[in-house]
Amino acid sequence: MFYNASPRRIRVWTVWCLAVLLLLASYGPGAAVRQAQAASTGTMITDVNTDKAMYSPGQQASIYVDLKNNTGSSITNGSVTVIFKHLNQEATPSATQNYSLNNGTSTSLTFTWTTPNTNFKGYLIEVYAKNASGTIIDNMNTAIDVSSTWTKFPRYGFLSSFGNMSAATTANWTWQLKNYHINALQYYDWMWKHHVPLAGTTANPAASWNDVANRTTYRQTIQNFISSAKGYNMANMNYNLLYGALSGYGEDGSGVSSSWGLFRNTNGTNQYNVGLPSGWAASNIWFFNPANVSWQNYLIGKMQDVFTAYNFDGWHVDQIGDPGTVYTSTGGTVNLKTGFASLLNKAKTDLGKTVVFNNVGTYGLTETAGSNVDALYVETWEGSGQTTYQDLKNVIDNGSSASNGSKQTVIAAYMNYAYQNNFTDQNPGYFNPHGVLRTNAAIFASGGSHIELGDDTKMLDHEYFPNHHLILSDTLKRQLRNYYDFLVAYENLLRDGQTNSSNAIQLSGVTSSTNGSANTVWTFAKSGGGYDVLHMINLLGQSSNAYRDTDANYPAPQIKTNVPVKYYLGSGTAQSVSFASPDYENGKSFDLSFTTGSNSGGSYIQFTVPRLEYWDMVYVKKGTGTGGGNLLTNAGFETGNLNGWTEWHPSGQAAKYGIDGSDVHSGSYKLYFYDGAAYQQSVHQLKTGLANGSYTVKAWVKATAFGGAPSVCRMETSSYGGTAVYDNMTVDGTWRQYTRTVNVTNGQLDVGFYVNSPGATSMQIDDVELIRN
Structure with a gap:
């Protein structure tokens, strides 16, 4: 949302300036761009990434493995092996290349992989570096999403700075976001005026213009971003309000009529508007009835001009939340929620582009989920009832229910919101990783995604996207890479039609809850596709269950090891039990030994989770036979002896x-x-x-x-x-x-x-x- 921090209230802010970094000005978007993101995390592998954010079925993927020998001695004829996995099974044969490196020297290897022909599948790419004797000395992973459209598994990012940048800089920014598998970008406040978004004409777009905040935007920068993003299979979404016009709309020759407006009274004299900060390009934004056919035709025509001039892939449509009761110019009460759906449906038909709409605080969610939008997007606010981790899950569940499971939900939730006021863009602070990772765990485990990353690997801390008072530490950047790898690798377990399950999860010796209460391990289960999927999110030691961590003071998690779990199956039998976590072993899957039993609560399985930091996922492959679980004794030798063998x-x-x-x-x-x-x-x-x-x-x-x-x-x-x-x-x-x-x-x-x-x-x-x- 652009203009207010909560429904019914308008927030006024100071204009913040972004210092644009003109990196790599003399280099192309190849290896130099890749290496700018590399960060040493081990003795040999500094980075693993791919050439695109997602791939069409059967498309060839390039996997880049950057090495630096930090072992202390030279290695001759070492090897790097890449293993391609879907869940816990190898999808295709592995690939190996040899390397030789003196101590302290670097090289890069490129592997190519023809992705499988099955659409909408996620894969974990495990990379192992070995020395000359074949001993593994380092491991790092990435992931690959094989999907023909980004809205099936959206991973939304943003751009909000469009100054005079080189092509190398725009390529570097998009490359970095591609490394988090961001597959769509929202071009926030790129336009000239809300009611005249295109500066210039379709035949001759302006070379530059001032946006609503009087920041200069350059046409070539926009075009460079679009071009580089498309090269990485990232969609480009142009941003604009659904019903706004700037001050002076009646005198600027645009043709916008006040008779199309939204009014606070019934006699058409008090048009609904909000004030803008001093020094901006206009004093107010004035609002119009989205159900008014004349306004619909006007605005969609202006958006068509945008698509003619720029190669955007879709329209990110915004609103400002619930305004209360509003009227037409002739005194009729306006149902904004149905008006939203009406305009969105027409935009989808007339423009033929991807359409995403911001249901601020869930306002209008049911109506627009039933419209022809391609994905759901909710900016969450405490004033609208979104305060806790469970509230975020409820938003995602409600979006799935309202769309009959056909549309994915993106959450806009701004972290450390009060804490960021202590800093400026020029003297930024750091995000608290413990709050960020728990909230991402809650959103990802619930089946949603989180718009948070953009602008040279910055993170959102405010609804005005150019505000970058807080930045990411290198450690948190690496942790987020693991989380986004995990979101891709296990997308078919996280958000591929899974529904909530009431099956009980019991943790031995650990306080747990089913609603995300503070100082508990939050547990819930989902089912679908032949699997039961169990989630455990660690809130132990945290005195609040508010997702925003607004003062950036949430503590590090109390790590638990060897956690005994009892899970009631409900129906069917467990054929296998697997464990994975973005916080453990780079997100790899591990099969767990389990036993079976039954009591008054029904049939259950018991197993031990090796480690819980922020978030663990256990997935149980279900069957209908009578064989139950693992029939071997001491199958993992966990007794420390040969008992049973x-x-x-x-x-x-x-x-x-x-x-x-x-x-x-x-x-x-x-x-x-x-x-x-x-x-x-x-x-x-x-x-x-x-x-x-x-x-x-x-x-x-x-x-x-x-x-x-x-x-x-x-x-x-x-x-x-x-x-x-x-x-x-x-x-x-x-x-x-x-x-x-x-x-x-x-x-x-x-x-x-x-x-x-x-x-x-x-x-x-x-x-x-x-x-x-």
């Missing part, structure tokens, strides 16, 4: 296995085989009393050859009386999940692992599963 080694050779907590796949322990000399080792678990039928065996295994490759390294599955089936391991030092479907005919199944090594070979085993199909 039997080991074998040749006569005359000592056992060559161990259980420790180093380099586990998940949890606290894993099993490993190793010896410097030649050896053979096996472990297995025989399950009896099984119902006959189809079963799936899964295991995470990491096989590494520090010397010669093993002659045998495999998973073995054998139904009683049947032939053993072998799955050979890839010996490359990477954790990989192996899956085998077997048919049990005599009630028994043996699951095991075996290695025959020439020496200096490691086989690590974790998170083994046996599930009835």
Whole structure:
């Protein structure tokens, strides 16, 4: 929203000036632009990003991996492996390139990937750097959204400064936003006048003009932003009010008539208006009836001029909230909410462009959600009833309900709102990361997205978008990269038709709530697409549940480890349980061992979440069979011993296995085989009393050859009386999940692992599963 901070009240502010950074003036938008965003986060990988914000199905993606050797020694013939995953499964074969780097030197690798042909899917891209012996020394991830339109999974950003910038600067700004997978940009206050947005003519647009705040805007800067954004598959949304005209509209030759206006009285003498700050281009904005056909034809015609002159992709339509009772010039009461929908529908039909409308404080949400807008957008305010984390979730739920699940909701929620008043653009403060990340967790987990990033990687702290009194620390920038990677990688679990579930989530030893109460872990579940999705948002130690963290004083989270969880299934059975968090291991998925049970509350599963910082997500793959969960005992070796398993080694050779907590796949322990000399080792678990039928065996295994490759390294599955089936391991030092479907005919199944090594070979085993199909 442009002009007021809450419905019924107009906020007057001081004009803030932006210092435009003319970066990279002598460079093109290639590698130099990419490296401007790179920040060292480990011993080898400084950044991983892609060449576009999203991709059409089947489109080739370039994945850039920037390396700097900070290990302290030179590396010859190291390798970088890129793994492509949808949820916890590899989508396509991995790719590997070699590198050699002296200590302190840098290089960049480019991987290409032809994206799958399935539309509207998210992928996690895991990147591992290894030394010459194949040991992983660093990991960083990114994500890829394969979608043909941005409104299916919107990740909205903004631009609000259009001074005399070079093409390299505009390319750098959009490149940085692309690295957060921002797939659409709102061009805030780019226009000349609200009722005459285009300066100049369609045949000859003006080279420059002053916007409503008397800031100079340059045509070439607008065109450069549009061009670079389109190159990164980012949509460009031109901003304007739905019903505003500046002072002097009746004398400037525009043709706007006061008879189309909105009035405070019934005799057409008190037109609804708001005042603007001193020094701006006009003293007031005057408002018009969006249902008035003459106003509709006029404004949409002016917007068509904009689209003729500039290659925008859509119209971001704004309002200022609930004005109370308003009238036509002839005294009729105006239903603004239906008027909004009427104008928006006509704009969609006449312009043929993407249309997004700001339902300030949810005003008109039900009516416009049923219109032809392409996505929902709500600017939240306490005066309109949006105060808590739960309130944000309610806004997203209500938008989904009002649109019958067909439209996504973008939330405009300005963080640290009072705190920013202590600073200026010239002497900015820093956002409090603890408030920012919790609010993003609440919005993302609820199925929405948050417009917050723009303008040279600035973040919104105010409804006047050019206000940048607060800035992001480098650490928070990196954390937000993880959150946006997570939003993309798991978009099919977060906001792809999931609905709220009443299934109970119980945490042992941790205070929890189902409504986001202060000083609790907020838990809720959703279901859809064959999964139940559980969310845990950590508000422990926080005395308020207000999402804005207005004074920027929320504390760091009280981190919890090894949290026992009981989840009531409601219906069906759990086939697998997986855990992921943007705060843990760069957002990777980990399969969790679980047990099953039932009581008066129904059937449940129990599992342990390894770590909770701000936000954890657990997703349960559901089935309708009777097999329940994991049938193996001590499947993740979390007892710290071989309980349930039997080991074998040749006569005359000592056992060559161990259980420790180093380099586990998940949890606290894993099993490993190793010896410097030649050896053979096996472990297995025989399950009896099984119902006959189809079963799936899964295991995470990491096989590494520090010397010669093993002659045998495999998973073995054998139904009683049947032939053993072998799955050979890839010996490359990477954790990989192996899956085998077997048919049990005599009630028994043996699951095991075996290695025959020439020496200096490691086989690590974790998170083994046996599930009835």
